[in-house]
Amino acid sequence: MLSHVLTGTTRFVRSSLDHFNARHPWSHNDAFHPWIFTQLPNNRARALDVGCGHGVLVAKLAEHFEHVHGIDPDSSMRRASIDRCAGLSNVTIDDTTLADASPGFDLITMVAVLHHMDLITGLQQVRDHLAEGGRFLCVGLAHSDSMADHVWDIVCALTNPLIGFMRHPWPNYALSTAPLPTRNPDLSIATIRTAVDHVLPGARVRRRLAFRHTIEWTKPAPQQKKTLFR
Numbered sequence: 001m002l003s004h005v006l007t008g009t010t011r012f013v014r015s016s017l018d019h020f021n022a023r024h025p026w027s028h029n030d031a032f033h034p035w036i037f038t039q040l041p042n043n044r045a046r047a048l049d050v051g052c053g054h055g056v057l058v059a060k061l062a063e064h065f066e067h068v069h070g071i072d073p074d075s076s077m078r079r080a081s082i083d084r085c086a087g088l089s090n091v092t093i094d095d096t097t098l099a100d101a102s103p104g105f106d107l108i109t110m111v112a113v114l115h116h117m118d119l120i121t122g123l124q125q126v127r128d129h130l131a132e133g134g135r136f137l138c139v140g141l142a143h144s145d146s147m148a149d150h151v152w153d154i155v156c157a158l159t160n161p162l163i164g165f166m167r168h169p170w171p172n173y174a175l176s177t178a179p180l181p182t183r184n185p186d187l188s189i190a191t192i193r194t195a196v197d198h199v200l201p202g203a204r205v206r207r208r209l210a211f212r213h214t215i216e217w218t219k220p221a222p223q224q225k226k227t228l229f230r
């Protein structure tokens with residue numbers, strides 16, 4: 001009952017603010033790029049951005065890594081990424097799947113992508129494709145299930161226009177690019193936490209504004225692994 005009331009309240013708050021949000025749009029995904037750049041690993045040979053979309057993150061990572069591989073199953077997204085990264089000789093964009101990518105990455109990023117794939121399989125592939133000491137930095141979306149989820153949604157709905165206003169004080173409709181393939185998340189943050197704890201022990205999962213959460217994990221080096229499993 002309470003959950004229904006909270007869901008209804010979130011919907012009402014969000015629809016009431018839709019008009020304002022449309023005049024001050026901001027990318028809820030790109031907003032997490034600064035967080036990613038404060039978390040980069042020490043080794044910076046190879047980075048993989050899974051579900052690279054328009055390639056904004058790939059282009060930024062190219063300034064920090066010897067080679068950046070962007071993968072996306074959607075051909076219009078790959079086209080947009082290739083156009084954006086034209087001239088960056090250390091970038092490859094293609095339709096390789098995460099399963100087929102060659103392992104040994106120092107960084108794997110996923111921004112608004114993990115809920116497009118099977119959660120456990122995706123996490124296992126990340127674990128297997130990272131080099132020791134490599135980092136997984138993920139910005140995710142979850143389905144709201146518990147009361148805490150709904151309350152957090154209301155906080156996000158209320159802060160959304162404030163952040164939009166701070167980023168674009170004057171009405172701004174210039175965010176339009178090829179629409180991103182989107183999908184509604186099915187799994188709650190509690191389910192995601194359980195899976196992450198199981199597959200990536202020691203990972204940190206945190207709720208964030210903008211209806212997002214983040215996952216950060218460093219693949220242990222061999223001696224740390226021994227300690228971990230003794």
Ligand SMILES: C[S@@+](CC[C@H](N)C(=O)[O-])C[C@H]1O[C@@H](n2cnc3c(N)ncnc32)[C@H](O)[C@@H]1O
Pocket residue numbers: 029030050051052053054071072073074077098110111112113116117180181182183
């Ligand atoms: C919401 S968009 C996010 C794009 C980009 N990461 C960003 O931050 O703007 C989700 C992207 O994931 C891609 N995608 C969907 N399923 C995928 C999969 N199994 N493996 C990799 N990418 C996938 C979609 O084609 C789409 O470009």
